[in-house]
Amino acid sequence: MGLIPRLFEAPPGTVLVDGHDVRDLPLATLRGAVGYVPQETFLFSETVGENVAFGLPPADDRDERVRWAAGVSQLSKDVADFPKGLDTFVGERGITLSGGQKQRTALARALAIDPPILILDDALASVDTQTEEDILRGLRGVMATRTTFLVSHRVSTVRDADLIVVLKEGRIVERGSHDELIARGGFYADLHRRQLLEDEMEKTA
Amino acid sequence: MTKPAFHEDDPVDKSYDRTLLRRLLRYLRPYWAPVLASFLLIVGMAALDLVGPYLTKIAIDRYIRQGNATGLDRIALLYLGALFLAFVVRFGQVYLLQMTGQKVMMDLRREIYAHLQRLHVAFFDQNPVGRLMTRVTTDVDAVNELFTSGVVTVFGDLFTLFGIMGVMMAMNWKLALVTFSVIPLFFVVTNWFRAGSRATFREVRRWVARINAFLQENITGMPVVQLFRREARNREAFAAINRQHTDANLAQIFYYAVFYPAIELLAALATALIILYGGWRVMAGTLTLGALVAFIQYSERFWRPISDLSEKFNILQAAMASSERIFTLLDTEPKVVAPAQPVHLSKVRGRVGFEKVTFGYQPGTPVLQDIDLTVEPGKSVALVGATGAGKTSIISLLTRFYDVQQGRVTLDGVDVRALDPAQLRSSLALVLQDVHLFSGTIASNIRLGSAIADERVREAARAVHAHRFIEALPQGYETEVRERGATLSVGQKQLLSFARALAHDPRVLILDEATSSVDTETEALIQDALKVLLQGRTAIVIAHRLSTIQHVDEILVLHKGRVRERGTQAAGAARPLLAALPAPVQGPGAARRPRGGGLGPGLSGRSLLLAVREQQHDAARDRDRAGPDGDADVLLLVDVEFQRPELRLVALLGVGEPVIDEGEHPRHDQHDCDCRLHAVASRALPARSEGATRERVARSFIVAAKRPSVPRLRSTAARSTSTRPRTRNSGRTAKRPSAPAAVQADARGATGRRPAAAAGSASTK
Incomplete structure (x- = not known):
């Protein structure tokens, strides 16, 4: 995933965005088009609001976009419990927030810049399935209009994706839609069987 | 800027505090012999400094003016001898003093580190790593300055000062008084400098701290900065801090730039007065020419210690501020302390109890409320709940990373606060999501400093299926763990942490299950290992996996810090x-x-x-x-x-x-x-x-x-x-x-x- 916003460099002509080699695109344009939610959340020791607005230029609609992003990412629920709302300070590297809250903040941060490409790099791993579902439901509308990459070990996260790519040891072992992969009965189907159950259990809990 | 006071390293607003100094001097006590020797040497050095001008006086008055060349070579030799001796003495003094300073620093760092280890976990939530590192490194260095160029040298300077004054008074008290007439002016300049440089010095330090904090955060978070194209704006933010830092430095430089020339001006004024008054006295025949030259020389040496003292003032100030911060840290009472008379359990059975426990990280915002929980020896309980429900807090209370605000947490019926923390923690093993590996070998990471036989290390690894992958490593159990285990997979690290827990054979196992998924094969291994680990132990598990939950005796569903459902009721809908x-x-x-x-x-x-x-x-x-x-x-x-x-x-x-x-x-x-x-x-x-x-x-x-x-x-x-x-x-x-x-x-x-x-x-x- 790091190859798309050129955090890492791929060989020339191998990673294309809108048909252009990412190396040929201006870095600012490329990265401005990508909303990235990293696996490990890094927040700055500023307010929650400032963190969400991290990628936003100072503009009039800033607050509005922050609120919108916080809403979609389900962060606003948490923020409502904070003493100073969005103006609550995040301790050094986000220590006053729980793991899930940090991740939702990172998600809101990525959404706030309204990117045509959204990358969730295993970003929902540390939220529980219920929250994940809420987030994904909120994201559905947002995802409809943009290219989204979802990296996950959970089938529930990726099952609605148009294309599911199963990677194993750096290679693509399966690809297709959820139904196609299930029908194939391979690795994905196996994973699915397993996780379906767990999700079911979680829901009853 | 509405920055939190989080990273600030503001100098403490106190200067020469006598108690502070007394406390600092206590660190010199083990080294009294070299300190005393150094002190004696510095006195000797000051005395030798006085010899030169006096010899000049003798040379002029007794030989040069008398046209007597015979004894002149002897005087010159004496002069050279005195200088050489001064060199030897200075060398000894500097070496002894610096050596002592280094040793004091070593002691101080050791003390701070030992104290850090005793501090409660909450302390580390409030104090960023960077700041604590500064205590152990920069602040200790500043205190060293105090010892090496401060305390002892100040005595040397003072000695030189009074020595010169004494000699001058003895040689010619009138001329001496004329020379001293400049001193009040000197105090005016010095005071102005001290006040100004103190303020600017603090500014400089504050902005240095800001720069450090900013850099630390931005370097660590560089991927985020780049991804969100914040380079330009953060560059501006840095430029602002950097500019402030430069401004603060410039303000400080202004004071220095004025101070030294002013001192030289005053010294020149004094010399002018000596030449004027002394020259007149020489012509009147009431003063020898040699005495006049000696006076001029003394007067030059006279201002040096005074300006040195003023300059050192900043160093001392910084050292005092640093030492105050160090002492504040050392005086931070660990909130989680060992009881004066700890209860020692002869045999830990592993019964864990929470009785009406209420707890919050910040007063007024409880994270846990009215938690009641009993885990019988050998039984296991799973904590289930959304993020922020308080699962981790429960664990932190049992391990006494934090203490409860209300109610009590017990081990075998005894309040954990009454137990010997060493015993409490040795009967617990904590297996965390994020496995922290220390530099060292695989085996040493399983042992974690305990004396555990090789065989048992292997047995533990075998029981939790870690043996196979460990054996496959280049040097097996003796393979070095690099970069916090970057070469090991998440699953392998999990298994390693299981082996660690098993090797220590705790009565109570606390497991914060990893959320990150691993491949199915490893998953099966982990689940299997988990069973081995749970067997015969009291276990509290923050469970994320159905398969884990299935293995426990009781389930506690937490919601916003309260037990919402437990045991059978957990089934809720079903x-x-x-x-x-x-x-x-x-x-x-x-x-x-x-x-x-x-x-x-x-x-x-x-x-x-x-x-x-x-x-x-x-x-x-x-x-x-x-x-x-x-x-x-x-x-x-x-x-x-x-x-x-x-x-x-x-x-x-x-x-x-x-x-x-x-x-x-x-x-x-x-x-x-x-x-x-x-x-x-x-x-x-x-x-x-x-x-x-x-x-x-x-x-x-x-x-x-x-x-x-x-x-x-x-x-x-x-x-x-x-x-x-x-x-x-x-x-x-x-x-x-x-x-x-x-x-x-x-x-x-x-x-x-x-x-x-x-x-x-x-x-x-």
């Missing part, structure tokens, strides 16, 4: 189904011990529920596979493919007779399977029963579970107690007679089809 379940069977001879709302011992309602639901899922799938023509009423199917052969056992013990479908997936070797089965059996059986009886009963169940032909159920009639293994306590069924029927109804309802068994696959096996 209560009707649960209520329909028969209680797990007691072994013969075992005392009945209703727990968890009558669901029986060992396995809680939730774990049963989970088991049942999983089985239903399989059953439904197998029905589909068998098609509508299946001839049997299969109630439950257990699939070995799910790597839970113990489900068969669960079913045998309490639910009903399953049809085993293991034909296609003989994945587990016999030994693994036995271990697992054994673990389930022994946990499902009441803890109070005799060890031997329990063992026997467990074995009989296992045998039953492994026999493929036995657990098969075809009709409702067949589900009567009579078809169940003989070992059952039939009295139980009277309580919940309708159980299997309810389960069946549920299963059928789901598909709207008569459940058909994969009977073929089971029976042909």
Whole structure:
């Protein structure tokens, strides 16, 4: 995933965005088009609001976009419990927030810049399935209009994706839609069987 | 800027505090001998400094003016000798003093580090790493300045000062007084400089701290900065801080730029006065020319210690501020302290209790409220709940990373605050999501400093399936762990942490299960290892996996810091189904011990529920596979493919007779399977029963579970107690007679089809 916003460099002509080699695109344009939610959340020791607005230029609609992003990412629920709302300070590297809250903040941060490409790099791993579902439901509308990459070990996260790519040891072992992969009965189907159950259990809990 | 005071390293607003100095001097006490020697040397040095001008005076008055050249070479030799001696003395003094300074620094750093280790965890939440690092490094260095160029040297300077004044007064008190007449002016300049430079000096330090904090955060978070194209704006932010830093430095430089020339001006003024008044006296014949030259020389040396003192003032100030910060840190009382007279448990049994516990990281915002929880020795409880529900906090209270605000946490009935922390923590093992590996070998990471024999390290690793991957490493157990184990996979690190816990054989295991998924194979290994780890221990597990939850005795569902549901009630929505379940069977001879709302011992309602639901899922799938023509009423199917052969056992013990479908997936070797089965059996059986009886009963169940032909159920009639293994306590069924029927109804309802068994696959096996 790091190859798309050129955090890492791929060989020339191998990673294309809108048909252009990412190396040929201006870095600012490329990265401005990508909303990235990293696996490990890094927040700055500023307010929650400032963190969400991290990628936003100072503009009039800033607050509005922050609120919108916080809403979609389900962060606003948490923020409502904070003493100073969005103006609550995040301790050094986000220590006053729980793991899930940090991740939702990172998600809101990525959404706030309204990117045509959204990358969730295993970003929902540390939220529980219920929250994940809420987030994904909120994201559905947002995802409809943009290219989204979802990296996950959970089938529930990726099952609605148009294309599911199963990677194993750096290679693509399966690809297709959820139904196609299930029908194939391979690795994905196996994973699915397993996780379906767990999700079911979680829901009853 | 509305920055929090989080990173600020503001100098403490106190300068020369006598108590502070006294406390600092205490660090010199072990080194009194070199300090004393250095002090004597510095006095000698000051004295030698006085010799030069006096010799000049003698040379001029006795020899040069008398035209007597014979003794001049001797004087010159004496002068040279004095200078050489001064060199030797200075060398000795500097060396001794610096050596002492280094040793004091070493002591101080050691003390700070030792103190840091004693501090409560909450302290580290409030104090960023960077700041604490500054204490141990920069601040200690500043204090060193105090010792090396401060305290002792100041005495030297003062000695030189008074020595010169004495000699001058002795030589000619009138001329001396004329020279001293400049001193008041000198004080005015010095005071102005001191006040100004102190303020600017603090500014500089504050901005240095800001720069450090900013850099630390931005370098660590560079990927985020780049991804969100904040480079330009953060560059601006940095430029702003940087500019402030430069401005502060420039302000400071202004004071220095004025001070030194001003001092030189004053010195020149003094010299002018000496020449004017002294020259007049020489011409009047009341002063020798040699004395005048000596006076001029003395006067030059006179201002040096004074300006040195003023300059050192800043160093001393910084050192004082640093030492105050160091002492503030050293004086931070650990909030979590060992009791004066700790209770020592002769044998830790591992009973963990939470009694009406209320706790919050910040006053007024409780994270946990009214938590009541008892975990009997050897039992396990799973904490389940959304993020922020308080799961981790419960663990932190038991380990005494934090202390409760209300209520109490107990180990074997004793408040953890009354226990010897060493004993408390040695009876606990904490296995965290994020496995922290230290630099060192794999083996040393399992040992963690304890004296654990090689064999036991290996045994532990073997038991949790870590042995195989460790052996595959280039140097096996002696392989160096690099970069916090970057070369190991998440799963391997998990297994390693399990081995670590097992090797320490704690009475109480605390497990914060990793959320990150691992590949299925490792997952199976981890689950298996987990069972080994849980066996015979009190365990508190923050569970994220169904398969883990299934292995515990009780489940606590936390919601916003309160226990929302527990044990059987955890089943919540599925209560009707649960209520329909028969209680797990007691072994013969075992005392009945209703727990968890009558669901029986060992396995809680939730774990049963989970088991049942999983089985239903399989059953439904197998029905589909068998098609509508299946001839049997299969109630439950257990699939070995799910790597839970113990489900068969669960079913045998309490639910009903399953049809085993293991034909296609003989994945587990016999030994693994036995271990697992054994673990389930022994946990499902009441803890109070005799060890031997329990063992026997467990074995009989296992045998039953492994026999493929036995657990098969075809009709409702067949589900009567009579078809169940003989070992059952039939009295139980009277309580919940309708159980299997309810389960069946549920299963059928789901598909709207008569459940058909994969009977073929089971029976042909």
